[in-house]
Amino acid sequence: MGNENPEGMLASTAVALVIPNTETREYLQNILQFVDCQVDSPESPEQLAAFLERFSSHTASVFMSSALDAGERNGWLRAIEQASPRPALIQVQEGANEEMLVSGDVLATLRLPTQFEAVSSILHRAQVFAESQLQGEGARRPVELFRSLSGNSRATRAINKMIEQVADTDATVLILGESGTGKEVVARKLHYHSKRRGKPFVPVDCGAIPGDLLESELFGHEKGAFTGAINSRQGRFELAEGGTLFLDEIGDMSMHMQVKLLRVLQERTFERVGSNKTIRCDVRIIAATHRNLEQAIEDGKFREDLFYRLNVFPIEMPPLRERVEDIPVLVADLISRIEHEKRGSIRLTPAAITALTHYGWPGNVRELANLMERLAILYPYGCGGRGGSAGEVPRRYPAAGDTGRGRGGPAGGDGRRRRAGNGGDRAAPAAGGDRPQGLSRGDRTEPDPPGPGRIGWRGGARGQASQHAPHHPGGEAQEVRSATCQ
Secondary structure, three states: OOOOOOOOOOOOEEEEEEOOOHHHHHHHHHHHHHOOOEEEOOOOHHHHHHHHHHOOOOEEEEEEEOOOOHHHHHHHHHHHHHOOOOOEEEEEEOOOOOOOOOOOOEEEEEEOOOOHHHHHHHHHHHHHHHHHHHHHHOOOOOOHHHHOOOOOOHHHHHHHHHHHHHOOOOOOEEEEOOOOOOHHHHHHHHHHOOOOOOOOEEEEEOOOOOHHHHHHHHHEEOOOOOOOOOOOEEOHHHHOOOOEEEEEOHHHOOHHHHHHHHHHHHHOEEEOEOOOOEEEOOOEEEEEEOOOHHHHHHOOOOOHHHHHHHOOEEEEOOOHHHOHHHHHHHHHHHHHHHHHOOOOOEOOOHHHHHHHHOOOOOOHHHHHHHHHHHHHHHOOOEOOOHHHOEEEEEOOOOOOOEOOOOOOOOOOOOOOOEEOOOOOEEOOOEOOOOOOOOEEEEOOOOOOOOOOOOOOOOOOOOOOOOOOOOOOOOOOOOOEEEEEOO
């Protein structure tokens, strides 16, 4: 690894290591000092506060071990919360089986052993965060974009209103909706605006953890409780003490675990696996699922009593195809995020945005975010087309005159995608009539670099620049529609 720093990115960076393991601390200290970081290892939250104040004019970061217990960790987090400007918080995972540091303020995770490129990337993100603080965005947090439910549609305003009403209570919230609609965004926003915001936000994907391990994951276990339990371990309920526990995809939880969870919700007590000691918990529960739980109850796959215990305050997330008015706002937010992270920028014509509003978005907001990311990678800063005069959208995103709404099919259809031969998805053809002005079939061209003086559209309805979209990964080359800049 070479000591190269072409942009001065790592210069004047101060790092505090809150890591109890001496070997790990020295390992990271050597790497950080090699790239000219100011490194300190405070022994108390008070020393951390003094360090952050001393280096308030620098890019400050705190590398915190996920091995800290909940009580000790909260003291350090309070020191970080009170610092001004706020330092970037990096969690350090020292072992594969180690608990993750869970907090809504975590900017990135560094897994050990690591490489110089990973450390350099994290320090760069910390610098971006520090710059946002200096530009008057100090109140924003590293995941602010994901705490915000963007949009001006009636459905989005209604959801934001419900979040405001229930956030500051301890009521259990059940978030329903298709994958990619932003259920975790709502959960984080509920936590962020609640009186528990200074405590951990702990997400658990119930569908990703095997049923026989989920009990240990939620409630923890004692040493020797089962084969491989070489140490005692806190469960997610203990880690979320005083904060919020987000049970994602709860519809995939086994019936056996549903019974145990129901008891915890009723009694607010639990026992670790292999222990008979009762532990009381003060945790707010937010659950989410993309499944129809009422149908699952009829099918005998979900307990009715657990459903009514969770369904205190339901929030149903509408799919993106039902709130297309939000697409320009979402695109603007996603572009701002790309620029904020110094990953370039993209420009779309109003006609391209119109084309996006006529697509069904089966992957919802997550699919839109993925599209923006692909565009930023393939055509950074870019006006594509011949001489920068045309913005292209893949053929799967129909033009404004097409009837292809829904999941790649006609409007009002069954939502299934139409296939053409062995190719990828195809939007439904226009139902007659001429194409809208400014839209025509065009051959794919290689992007030209943006010319001087060109003004780019950034998610609003104004501007004159354009943007290519990537090939669809379905196989053969995709047709494109070109939206000519006026």
